[in-house]
Amino acid sequence: MQDSLHLLRTRRFLPIFTTQFLGAFNDNLFRTSMVLLVIYGIYRNAEQEATFSAIAGGLFILPFFLLSALSGQLADALDKARIVRIVKSVEIAIMIFGAAGLLLQNVPLLLIALTAMGVHSTFFGPIKYAILPQHLTKDEVLGGTGLVEAGTYIAILCGTIFGGLLVHQRSDGSYHAEWAAVGVLAVALIGRVAGGFVPAAPPADDAEIPGYPHRGMDWHIIRASVTLVSATLHVRRLFLAILAISFFWAMGAVLAAQFPPLVKNVFYGDQGVATLFLAVFSVGVAIGSVAINRMLKGRVSARFAPSSALLMGIFVLLLFWLTRNWPASTELVTFREFLRHPLAWAVVLDLLGVAIAGGMFVVPLYAFLTTTVPKSETARTVAANNIVNSGAMVLATLMLTGLVLVGFSVAQTLFLVALGSVIAAWLGWKLHLACD
Structure with a gap:
């Protein structure tokens, strides 16, 4: 039951x-x-640089806030496999613009493509979780969710590494990304082929369950979003789960936006060190996502959510201390030079700890969202979660941008993330009391 790897053969x-x-x-x-x-x-x-990272993160998140209600309705109303094929076809067109932006080094074009990829992910997001209860048995859903989350972060690791390798510096000091442009187009094409093999997942017919009446399509984006969120959050267990996940992603948005400036302007590392940081974080979340399934033995529970959130906060606080004590430098170092620093492995292991705790915190909560509602409502529930999550992430990135503009350092924003983990732990504890 807790060994979910057999799912990869189905x-x-x-x-x-x-x-x-x-x-x-x-x-x-x-x-x-x-x-x-x-x-x-x-x-x-x-x-x-810090402002650009925050703006880029906000633009990618914004479509989740605006369009998740529409994407959730469509995913519950139509065959999810059909939507997968449409979305993956659109990805090819988006990456044509993205490749052009990389080749031309055109910042507005890059940001347009990034925002379009946010739209792409908005429509795919509810499906990747909502389709699992249709294709898996109840005691496989936590394991399947953990594998999806682990696979996602391994993919982040691989994409991050290749992204770092394919942006290269020429002898004249300029940076170019021709191979990255080719890569994003090639992967979009392969993704469309893979999407063609997803089995049919037609709309579930369990709308007769009390408390979950069938709802038709509402194309008014704002009204649909308000209706969807209010209809979901009035259920206490869902309210607590969604708020806990939102705090997690708000903290994650700040960390993700700060990684490149943190590496360059605090640890004085080149792009190789930036790739190392993102890679370590991705591996950590993957480890945590798989480990929590074994700890819970396949049972969907928030039992470990409070301790996981507090552990994450402790590791972030330690990272704050390490940034405060890192010596200043006048030039950037490679990742090999970085790892020779006496405190370097403390930084790497600390980042790994942050990520493992984060994976352990969030995976059971996603599984909870998809297993405690009727199958006809899973995509809408995930979409409502995405709306609240994205709102929290947009607010977090706006707050981060404002703090940077008024003079807050990267280290000081890490301290705020550590404080936020206490709230996430409290929400996890309330959910545990309400449901377990």
């Missing part, structure tokens, strides 16, 4: 896993290439 799971893996890989191949190209090859100012 058609009811492998195609959606592969499609999600390739989508996450391409997102991060493009985003890493873009961020490294802009920060190391275009901008030369620490404030500009």
Whole structure:
């Protein structure tokens, strides 16, 4: 039951896993290439770099806030496999623009493509979780969710590494990303092929369950979003789960936005060190996502959520201390030079700890969302979660941008993330009391 790897040998799971893996890989191949190209090859100012990272993160998140209600309705109303094929076809067109932005080093074009990829992920997001209860048995859903989450972060790792490798510096000091442009197009094409093998997942017919009446399509974006969120959050257990996940992603948005500036302007590392940081974080979340399934033995529970959130906060607080005590430098170092520093392995292990605790915290909560509502409502529930999550992430990135502009350092924003983990732990504890 807790050994979920057998799912990778089944058609009811492998195609959606592969499609999600390739989508996450391409997102991060493009985003890493873009961020490294802009920060190391275009901008030369620490404030500009931090502001760009925050704006890029906000633009990617914004479609989740605006369009999740529509995507959730469509996913519950139509065959989810059909939507997968449409979305993956659109990804090819988006990556044509993204590749052009990388080749031309055009920041507005890159940001347009990034926002479009946010729209792409908005429509795919509810499906990757909502399709699991249709294709898996009840005691396989936590394991399947953990594998999807672990696979996503391994894909982030691979996309991050390739994004870092494919942005190269020429002898004249300029940075170029021609191979990254080719890569994002190739992966989009392969992802469309994988999406074609996802088994049919027609709308579930269990709307007669009390408390979950069938709802038709509402194309008014704002009204649909308000209706969807209010209809979901009035259920206490869902309210607590969604708020806990939202705090997690708000903290994650700040950390993700700060990674490149943190590496360059605090640890004085080049793009290789930035890739190392993102890779370590991705591996950590993957480890935590798989470990929590074994700890819970396949049972969907928030039992370990409070301790996981507090542990994450402790590791972030330690990272804050390490940034405060890192010596200043006048030049950037490679990742090999970075690892020779006496405190370097403390930084790496600390990042790994942050990520493992984060994976252990969030995976059971996603499984909880998809297993405690009727199958006809799973995509809407995930979409409502995405709306609240994205709102929290947008607010977090706006707050981060404002703090940077008024003079807050990267280290000081890490301290705020550590404080936020206490709230996430409290919400996890309330959910545990309400449901377990």
